[in-house]
Amino acid sequence: MLRNWIMVALRTLLRHRLHAVLNLSGLAVGLSACLLILLFVRHETGYDRFFTDADRLYQVTLEWRVPGRKPERAAYSQMGFGPAFKNAHPEVQDFTRFTQGRSILSTGDRQFYEWTVTVDPNFLSMFDFRLIAGDAATALTDPSSIVMTEEMARKYFGDAPALGQVVTVDRKHALKVTAVLANLPPNTSLDFDLLLPQHSPVSAWMLEQEKHWGNSNGATFIRLKPGASVEALRAGMRDWVKRTVTPLQTPQGPIDLAELVYPDLRPLTDIHTHPLAGDITPGISQTELTTFTAVAFLILIIACINFMNLATARATQRAREVSVRKVVGASRAQLVAQFLGESVLMTVFALLLSLALVELALPAFSDFLGKELSLDVQQDPLLLPMLLGLVLLVGIGGGAYPAFLLSSFNPAYTMKSAGAGTTGGSGRLRTTLVVVQFAISIALMVATSVVYGQFIYAQHKNLGYNTDNTLIIGHFRDDGVREKTQTFIDMLRQDPGVVGIGLSGHIPGDAGENNTLIKRLTGGAPDDLLMRQDSVSPGFFEALGMQMVAGRSFDRDRAADLVQRPDWMTENRPPPEGTTELFLPAGVILNESAVKALGFEGPAAALGQQVKIMDGPVSYLLGTIIGVVADFHYRSVHEPIRPVMYISDETRHHAMAVRAKAGHLQAVVDKIDRVWAELVPDRPIQRSFFDVNIANQYQREQKTSQMFATFSALAIFISCLGLYGLASFTAERRTKEIGLRKVLGASVPDIVRLLVWQFSKPVLVANLIAWPVAWVCMDRWLSDFTYRIDLNPLLFMGAGLVALVIAWLTVGLHAARVARSRPITALRYE
Amino acid sequence: MLKLVDLVKAYRTEEVETTALNSVNIHVRDGEFVAIMGPSGCGKSSLLNIVGMLDTPTSGQYWFNGEEVSKYGERKLADIRKKNIGFIFQSFNLIDELTVFENVELALLYHDIPARERKERVKAALEKVNIGHRESHLPQQLSGGQQQRVAIARAVVAKPKMLLADEPTGNLDSANGDEVMRMLTDLNAEGTTIVMVTHSMPHAQYATRIINLFDGQVVAENLRAA
Known part of the structure; x- marks a missing residue:
């Protein structure tokens, strides 16, 4: 029986190639888009879970409630918080601080500015990153130790082993490399290349900061003892701050910090998906995650609708088979199973195709996102069930209606003659589905334009300054540079550029x-x-x-x-x-x-x-x-x-x-480098272009907008595939009618108009649904921005028009072909 | 085998009610070969649909093998149909995607018969209608007469007690038509009850009894001398 089903399914596919190609490609593109988004979402939601104690690690966050300002929750806390908090709470096993700084690192002839991170010595026991050399337990106990990643080790020592080597930091501290870490995995919210212990001479100023409860210098992480209740701990934090933090003494009198600062704990695994100001690496907002997940499922719905529409439109051709099977004794349940199986099989094909597409697209997609996404079943044990779920969801979701429709045919009426048959399900339902598809597409189009419009607006909004031809040079407060600042300026001023x-x-x-x-x-x-x-x-x-x-x-x-x-x-x-x-x-x-x-x-x-x-x-x-x-x-x-x-x-x-001056930028850059090398020969220069710095702030946003635009375009493409298929079947079914109309005197344009109008109506109705939904959603989205564009009705009409034109092009080609055929061939057809 | 008592079939559209069968009483005994004749629109097909359990009557009784089935639901009817009734159609109704062998086998797929037995029975059925040599062809590659022979093989492979034939010779030339009729006669001789709708008087003559329908009513029954 199964063999028979599969055979019929395969031969049907082969016989109706256009249908098969449309169905398969639409479904495959839809599945690929969905898979890419899901891989992205899984990557984003899977941060920091690889640490052994991930479920016991929390970050201290502070909400600043400054009168006259919006409360702001931030990821940095005071240097004194960790030690005091651990002392007062037996359920806290340990803590580590994580403070970024910038230092000059030198070995022999190599010398660069590097970001360093100062942590407590137990850092590597709380966060068990993979070590290539050294011992995690003792790597950070010696004040003159330094831990580096593989990449850093290679930068300074090449292929020679880094362990035990000495580097000079800030030109005066000789530190010994006590451990080399494997490069950090892509899915961690921590980011560092170099670790220094808290009591390192390089960061001596930090311990001084423990007394200053008004300053937040870096992040604090705590590890709870197994079984400790984080809820109880969080509930008591506010009282603890009131008891512990002494008022800040100022000439104006004491300031009660406890009234300004509301501490809380954020689970380590939530850091990436619940970003705050001052995060070590940029996170992704819940809105973005939800939006992308929604887009993935909308695309899937569109692909399912294609599937349903094409299957029901073709029902006529399957009517005889259904009847014969019923006549020889197939029960309705068996037929439903057969057709569901067929659509699941179809989905499996589409999935295989889409796996290939995803494999092809993944490097570019990863590159674009700057992340390492992979489609590796072995690496991600959830991937296989996810794929399976997707197949069943789409196969059954898209196949259920056609299966029930096809199996409902009464052989008494479908067996009468060879060609004629039923109309193949409710045409109204098909139209409704097309409306839904186009409503989704139009809404996505509107959403994309709004997101893009807001992005362009943000980029081109008058920032209040000019970023052109401007260089930014750092470190003028460092010893050895400070004293030469005026000379530096004087020398630069001589340059006419x-x-x-x-x-x-x-x-x-x-x-x-x-x-x-x-x-x-x-x-x-x-x-x-x-x-x-x-x-x-x-x-x-x-x-x-x-x-x-x-x-x-x-x-x-x-x-x-x-x-x-x-x-x-x-x-x-x-x-x-x-x-x-x-x-x-x-x-x-x-x-x-x-x-x-x-x-x-x-x-x-x-x-x-x-x-x-x-x-x-x-x-x-x-x-x-x-x-x-x-x-x-x-x-x-x-x-x-x-x-x-x-x-x-x-x-x-x-x-x-x-x-x-415009046109002199490169000359000025050269001049600056020369002057710096002359004045401060022992230090590298750290310079950047102002416009690049500013543009970097919008990089993530740009990527989000582009990603959104790409997936919307895919959604529209899939909708059009469906429409094309539907139009071709309608044209086929109406050949006789069209032939008759021509015999009665209709011209080619008349007929094209007739068919095009038939398919324009659902698109027009789709606009009526899409506009209000998109308006409400996008208005809410924009309300998060202080400086925002206004929703322009023209944008909505534009999206509607684009959808209509695409639909016309899709349908018009068919209509013209059918309309041009000689009426006699059309009439003989049936 | 079957007994129809005051059987009525009415079709309703929104405005019009059409009576296709009006108080039909027919009794077919085991082993009979009955031909139903009548002009277009007289209700022949409606009658055959109800007898074949593809449709249910509006009122009246339908006794099949001693069971009153007129009120049965689709699932139950399908079960009785599967075990007892084979169909032959004017337009053959073979599935284009399946080979001759597979088309015939289809009738056994829904019967829980092991593959090997299925194969034997399909081969036997194909031999019986002299089409065994074309078992791996697709229906389009056969002539009309050959297609109808495949359809007959499919109808009988499950060994039904009753065979319903809806103008089985309507699309065939006379030589092929005669051939099909001979096969039906043979089947009847082996004990299969046959009910056949036909327009062709010569072919109706193969039957043991002819029932004439006109405007949904039985107007005449002629028992042919055996």
Whole structure:
């Protein structure tokens, strides 16, 4: 029996090749798209599960509830949190901190800037990364040890064994390589190349930070003892913070940190899929995951609908077989089983085809995503059941209706003559399914355009500065560079290609920020306001093209503009005996948002006003507002612009921006490299292009948009395959009618119009369904953005029109062919 | 074998009700060869559909082998049909995708018969209708007469007690038609009850009894001298 079924199935496929090709290719493309997305989603949701204690590892998160700001939950915590928390909670087995830094690494003639990560010595026992050499238990116990990945070892030592070798860090600390790790697997949310122990001389400043509960420097991970309840621990965290954290002493009086900071724990395995500010590696949001999963299933639904439509449309051709089988004794259940089996078999073929397609597409797809996705049944034990599930879902989902329809034929009516038969199921149902398909396609088209539109808008939104022809150079606060900054500037200025130079603590595109308290001396709110503060040199705003909306920029010739610090401050010594309060005069520039936040009537009204800014344990800045700069974005335009105050304090200038005249960029780059090599021969230069830095912020978003667009296009393609098949069958079925119409005088265009109109109606109806759904969804999606595009009705109509045109093209070809045939052939056909 | 009592079949569309069979009473005994004749639209096919359990009557009784089956559901009818009735059609109704052998075998597939026995029986049936040499051909490769012989083989391979033939010679030339009729006669001689609908008087003459239908009613029954 099974043999007979399979044989009939195969021979039917061969006999109706067009049908088979349409069905198989539609299904295969649909399955491939679905598989690619599912592989991606599985990869994204499978982060960090390979650690032995993954289920007991948590990251400390802090939610900052600063008055006047949106609460922000972040992945970094204070250096003191881990030790204090473990001491107070017996259920915590151990903790490790994870703090990123940047150092110069040198061996012999090799010297580079590298990101280092400082961790507690038990780090490798909590996170059991694979070691190639060394001992995880002791690798980080010696303060002068350093652990590196295979890739780093190769970079510095080539093929020679790295274990036991010595590297110099920051030109003064000789550290011994105590372990080499295999390169990190792609599915971990941790990222590092070099590990230093917490008590390493390189990161001595960090332990000092344990006392400062106001600073969050890095991540803290804890490991619970087996069986400990994380819920109980989380519930008690708030009280523990209140008991433990002493108020921050400031000249204004104590600040109760416990009122600002709400700690929580995030499971290690959730880190990648529940991203927070300050994450070590970028995660993927739940919205994205849900969206992609939904797209995968929508594509699958479209492919299933094709399957159903083509199968029911062809029912006529199978009617005789059904009848004969019934007559010789097949029960309905047997027929249903046969047809379901046929569609499952079809799906298996499609799956095999799609596995090949996925194999072909996977390298490019992985490359595009920058991830390593693989279709390896051995590696992923869930893959096989997943594939099996997919086959059954599609085979039965797409085959159920045709199976029940076909098996319902009454042989008494289908056996009468050779050619004629039933209409093959309800034409209305088929139309409904086509409507659903096109509604999905149109909605996806609208969604893609909105996502893309928002992306382009974000990229082209006026950021508030000009990123062209600009270089960013780092490390001007490092010893050995700081002293030469002015010489460096002077030498660059001699180059006619350099049109602007400015220094700052943070350049847009950087992640870090400083916040401090500010208060108006007269008027304004009674309380101090916590506000972002940054320092820029005279000429910085001009170099990057930021606009002043009132007043003036910092002027190097006006001493009162610049913060002048006493030596004990610049040299990091304690204040002289008896100093309790120190006021330093400073020029202050506000951005427009800060003007509003401080309650000034407008930019002009703020000029000349005085503010008191908290500066250090005993010092204040007595600021005079000299100008207002137009708001600009530090981070992605998706984040709102916050109030910022600017001072000019050269002790805080870390990065330099150099703008070149158009066409002189390369010459300026060469010049900078030469000058750096001359002034600071013992240190590598670290420079980047401003526009690239800014564009990098949108890379992920760009990929998401492109991926979305690709899969939408696939969805539309599959819908069209289905429509094409359906049109060809309808045309075939209506040959007699068309022949008669021609005999009665219809012209070719008349007939084409007739057929095209028949298939336009479902597409038009699909628009009516797709538009409101897409509108609501996309409006909600856009509402997450501070700066967003508006939904344009033209976009919706455009998507509808595109769908209609595609449908016309698909159907029109058929219609024209059928309409052109001589009526007599059509009439003889039946 | 079968007894129809006051059998009525009415078809309803939204507006019109058409009576295809109007109070038909027919009794067919085991081993009979009955031909049903009548003009187009007289209800022959409706009658054959009901007798073949492909359709159910609107009212009246249908006794088959002592069982009243007119109220039975599809599943039960299918079961009785499978065990007792073979069909032959005017348009042969062979499945294009299957070879001659497979077409005949199909009638045994739903009977839980082991493969080897199936093979033997199919071969025997094909030999009986003289088509054994073409068992691996597809239906399109055969002439009409050959196709109908395959159809007969398929109808009898499961050894039904009754054979229903719906104008079995309607699509055949006279030589092939006669050949088919001879085969039916032989089958009848071996004990199979046959009910045949036909337009052809000469072919009806092969039967032991002719029933004339007109406008859904039995108008005459002639018992042919055996």
